[in-house]
Amino acid sequence: NRLPLPPGPRGYPIIGNLLDMPSEHQWVKYHEWSKKYNSDIIYLNVLGSPIVVLNSYKAANDLLGVRSALYSDRPLSTMLNELLGWKTLLSFLPYGHAWRARRRAFWQEFNSERSTNHRPKQLWYSRDLLRRLLEDPKRFLHHIDYTLSATIIAIAYGVDVQGEDDPNVERAGKALVNLKDAAISGSFMVDMLPFLKYIPAWMPGAGFKAYAERARPHTTDMREAPYQQGCSRLREGKGEPSILSRSLGGHSIDGHPDEELIKDVTWVAYTGGAETSPLVIYTFRKGQEELDAYLGARLPAFEDIPHLPYVRAIMLEVLRWQSVLPLGKCLSSFLPWSIPDDRPLGAPHRLTMDDEYKGYIIPKGSTIFVNVWALLRDEEVYSDPGTFKPERFLKDGEIDPKTLDPIPNFGFGRRICPGRFFAMDSLAISVASILSCFDIAKAKDARGRDIEQDIQWEGGFTRHIIPFECAITPRSAKAAKLVRDSELM
Numbered sequence: 001n002r003l004p005l006p007p008g009p010r011g012y013p014i015i016g017n018l019l020d021m022p023s024e025h026q027w028v029k030y031h032e033w034s035k036k037y038n039s040d041i042i043y044l045n046v047l048g049s050p051i052v053v054l055n056s057y058k059a060a061n062d063l064l065g066v067r068s069a070l071y072s073d074r075p076l077s078t079m080l081n082e083l084l085g086w087k088t089l090l091s092f093l094p095y096g097h098a099w100r101a102r103r104r105a106f107w108q109e110f111n112s113e114r115s116t117n118h119r120p121k122q123l124w125y126s127r128d129l130l131r132r133l134l135e136d137p138k139r140f141l142h143h144i145d146y147t148l149s150a151t152i153i154a155i156a157y158g159v160d161v162q163g164e165d166d167p168n169v170e171r172a173g174k175a176l177v178n179l180k181d182a183a184i185s186g187s188f189m190v191d192m193l194p195f196l197k198y199i200p201a202w203m204p205g206a207g208f209k210a211y212a213e214r215a216r217p218h219t220t221d222m223r224e225a226p227y228q229q230g231c232s233r234l235r236e237g238k239g240e241p242s243i244l245s246r247s248l249g250g251h252s253i254d255g256h257p258d259e260e261l262i263k264d265v266t267w268v269a270y271t272g273g274a275e276t277s278p279l280v281i282y283t284f285r286k287g288q289e290e291l292d293a294y295l296g297a298r299l300p301a302f303e304d305i306p307h308l309p310y311v312r313a314i315m316l317e318v319l320r321w322q323s324v325l326p327l328g329k330c331l332s333s334f335l336p337w338s339i340p341d342d343r344p345l346g347a348p349h350r351l352t353m354d355d356e357y358k359g360y361i362i363p364k365g366s367t368i369f370v371n372v373w374a375l376l377r378d379e380e381v382y383s384d385p386g387t388f389k390p391e392r393f394l395k396d397g398e399i400d401p402k403t404l405d406p407i408p409n410f411g412f413g414r415r416i417c418p419g420r421f422f423a424m425d426s427l428a429i430s431v432a433s434i435l436s437c438f439d440i441a442k443a444k445d446a447r448g449r450d451i452e453q454d455i456q457w458e459g460g461f462t463r464h465i466i467p468f469e470c471a472i473t474p475r476s477a478k479a480a481k482l483v484r485d486s487e488l489m
């Protein structure tokens, strides 16, 4: 007996029927359809690629979680993995030995317990960020990017960032722009027709090869250069403890048997740390009263965070309100025309053999997305979901365990984000420090009127906020002094 395929957007499986793709807000529509047809999974077949969208936490937990052995693979992108050189980045590695070894090594540094070892550096750089904001508040987006890159470079390689024009920060910037272009599968024809990778670069239509030749050195450079600097410092006896130094495990640097693995683990920390956390820090709001009452006249430290429920609620709401990774465009770009939609889905998982869910067949090779955007904006779970409202996570002044945590933002199953504890720490200390010292308000025009701006996002591997103006001012002369006098330990 052949099992049926799950329903497509209009209640029956769609196979090759591109016209059935909704044109905008597709993720919200999938979610609505899912409710209408009483099926929490939706099946699409776009240009021969089976795609399954999961529309409930239950489906995501059952499939990606409980049956994670089947769902732990990633779909491969020829452009990204092969032509641009991102092949050994943990996030893109197919399930298997190389992935397991890198994931294990990464987890040793970033599990819930070990992540706390990075707190002194995170604290140091959060204070550095305060000083930068005080001196030059207009460039706040730049300072946030810079600080988070600097933190992770120090933690991964034991290398200090050399001021504003640091070559490592620049290097990462260039490589990540290319990653952003290529991560939208379908941006390059070669992802749909992988045999194209064999055509010579001079042939018409082979522009992607020229692009890859220009871009690939940036990827190599980002993986190699800071690693070599970290090694040089260790050889000179000047290296600070770092992921690199600990990974050597007493072996000599030169000719280390796990050199490639160590390069990959430091590289993925660098990529994850520099690319994802800044996006959420941009979107914080108030919480100052709580900070004033608890801290008095000092700057926050990690020990204070558990006593600051409002600050924690802000972090949860930031994660719920604007997910950062990755884009709905991943799916819509399978189409030969573009769908203007940048709402994020969870990262794609790939199914390694036929599976069955609630009597439906999910075919081997399907790409599985969790409809994170719609789930985190489901009105039945979060009232008035479009509004930024940290209070929804609070009850009687404490975090309400009944409100659903926006943890799906970090993914599911074996491939769940292994940097999540570190990311939450970075967020907590930055949000608490900035809010305790600065007022954040709309920018004003020449006549002193508020400038109304739409906060907009652009796509790629992760979502980026489009630069906007905002007035960041010290809350008082005392707060400014506190920042200036803060010791950079």
Ligand code: HEM
Residues within 6 Å of the ligand: 090, 091, 092, 103, 106, 110, 268, 269, 270, 271, 272, 273, 274, 276, 277, 280, 324, 325, 326, 346, 347, 348, 349, 408, 409, 410, 411, 412, 413, 414, 415, 416, 417, 418, 419, 420, 422, 423
């Ligand atoms: C707010 C910040 C962050 C968010 C929302 C986030 C979210 C995610 C998501 C959704 C995934 C895919 C999970 C899946 O496949 O189901 C992921 C994977 C990953 N993240 Fe994060 N992340 C964040 C910060 C970080 C940081 C700071 C690091 C590194 C220090 C990091 C390292 C990674 C790595 C290495 C993977 C790939 C794991 C694998 O494929 O096995 N992330 N992240």
